[in-house]
Amino acid sequence: MEKAVLKILLTFAILSAICCAFWQLRWLTSAREIATLFAITGGVIAIDLAWASLRKKMQS
Incomplete structure (x- = not known):
């Protein structure tokens, strides 16, 4: 998470x-x-984080 914030x-x-x-x-x-x-930029980052989270949940 720290890496994403940076x-x-x-x-x-x-x-x-x-x-x-x-x-x-x-x-x-x-x-x-x-x-x-x-x-x-903020919107694109939020969508990207939500998509990555959703994809991670679907894979596990």
Whole structure:
């Protein structure tokens, strides 16, 4: 579980760096766009964790 948490934190750290770079380049123009990117990322991570948990339960 700790490994998953570290991967999630690393994912959000990388996304933060990308958003900062894009903000400086003016490719992102509002905080709402950044929040949308983080929400999509969080949703994808949640779905992936749920799918992995379900798959693990089905196999055992």
